[in-house]
Amino acid sequence: MDRECLDWVDEKVRNRSFANRSHGFEFLIARFKERQQIQNILTNQNINNQNLTRQKSQAQSENRTRRKILE
Numbered sequence: 001m002d003r004e005c006l007d008w009v010d011e012k013v014r015n016r017s018f019a020n021r022s023h024g025f026e027f028l029i030a031r032f033k034e035r036q037q038i039q040n041i042l043t044n045q046n047i048n049n050q051n052l053t054r055q056k057s058q059a060q061s062e063n064r065t066r067r068k069i070l071e
Contacts, residue, residue, distance in 0.1 A: 009021055009024035009025065009028070012024050
């Protein structure tokens with residue numbers, strides 16, 4: 001862990017936001033996990049949006065082909 005993070009945790013311990021360093025580390029780990037979960041959700045949404053765009057484009061292409069055949 002970098003010095004800046006340790007200093008931040010130590011400051012939180014001094015002003016009694018955390019009982020000790022261990023509690024500070026638990027807090028940081030929990031926040032990191034939350035951010036990872038949010039990032040995973042956003043990544044999955046982007047993948048889903050890309051797939052929908054691809055499907056829409058493919059459907060439009062198929063419709064153009066059908067129209068040409070019918071002409």
